[in-house]
Amino acid sequence: MGARGLKRLILGMATLAVLSVAAYADARLVLRFEEMDPHIGQMLELRVVDTDTMAEIARVSLPEIASSSFDLEIGGLQIGSNIRLDFYADANDSGLYEAPPEDHAWRLELMGVQMDGSLTFAHSTDFVDIDWPPQIDGMIGDTEYRNEMLDSETGMRVLWQNSSETLYVGLVAPGTGWLSIGFEPERMMQGADIIIGALADGELVIEDHYGNAPTSHRIDAVDHIIQAGGSEVDGKTVLEFAIALDSGDDQDAVLATGELVTIILGYHASSDSLTTRHSKRATASLQLDD
Numbered sequence: 001m002g003a004r005g006l007k008r009l010i011l012g013m014a015t016l017a018v019l020s021v022a023a024y025a026d027a028r029l030v031l032r033f034e035e036m037d038p039h040i041g042q043m044l045e046l047r048v049v050d051t052d053t054m055a056e057i058a059r060v061s062l063p064e065i066a067s068s069s070f071d072l073e074i075g076g077l078q079i080g081s082n083i084r085l086d087f088y089a090d091a092n093d094s095g096l097y098e099a100p101p102e103d104h105a106w107r108l109e110l111m112g113v114q115m116d117g118s119l120t121f122a123h124s125t126d127f128v129d130i131d132w133p134p135q136i137d138g139m140i141g142d143t144e145y146r147n148e149m150l151d152s153e154t155g156m157r158v159l160w161q162n163s164s165e166t167l168y169v170g171l172v173a174p175g176t177g178w179l180s181i182g183f184e185p186e187r188m189m190q191g192a193d194i195i196i197g198a199l200a201d202g203e204l205v206i207e208d209h210y211g212n213a214p215t216s217h218r219i220d221a222v223d224h225i226i227q228a229g230g231s232e233v234d235g236k237t238v239l240e241f242a243i244a245l246d247s248g249d250d251q252d253a254v255l256a257t258g259e260l261v262t263i264i265l266g267y268h269a270s271s272d273s274l275t276t277r278h279s280k281r282a283t284a285s286l287q288l289d290d
Helices: none
Strands: 007-010 027-034 044-050 056-062 070-077 083-089 104-110 117-122 147-150 157-162 166-174 179-183 193-200 203-213 216-219 225-233 236-244 260-267 280-287
Touching: 044 070, 056 070, 104 117, 147 280, 157 280, 166 179, 166 260, 193 225, 193 236, 203 225, 203 236
Parallel strands: 007 056, 027 117
Antiparallel strands: 027 070, 044 056, 044 083, 083 104, 147 157, 157 166, 166 236, 179 193, 179 260, 193 203, 203 216, 225 236, 260 280
């Protein structure tokens, strides 16, 4: 799986004790839920985001809330980090996140995590649209992304979703070689913001490139890939990643919500070398969410 893959935790309803920081290098947080009676029997999902990097640290899925009060433990938090907790109860029992009031969603922010501790959340109606994103783990579920297209020239699937700040992309290509997508080229590859990756010996290799000429591209001076994951399944290569719509880097494209974006797609059927010429390539477009 991907070098930057995420932990997915499926937790039961048992109350969890706070553990000593002396026994763990990282901090652990116990989130204590109270007065959750309106959501008993409903699914709850929670994700932890590092607000400095916008990378997802962990994701928790609770298939069913069994009681009014319960605890969830979140481990692996870096001491001194600033984090955001986004979570929702599946109030309409659709099995998917939908913006309030369809589902009930909340956001908590913690600045400067210090050692182990606990935080209490009592049910409220101060809902926030947390715009639940795909999980960047190299595995793409049937309903994980809001948008999808199949490119007829390359046979590549492109899946995407964006918030006001971040673009999440899933790519599936025929074969077991490298695959790539570029955003907003000026002429062929010239000026394109290109993400290219491969699974080499089971490990994800992914790079942030820019098109320095119509037929060539080079690695960026600064890597602005927020998170990435990949896998090889049934003779196909899967790549997922997240990037900022506007990283502030002049080697990256500036994207905006709601706009139609020109993309270039490419892959190699068997080679993991990112410098090998593509087997197939194509130009297409995708519409970003408002």
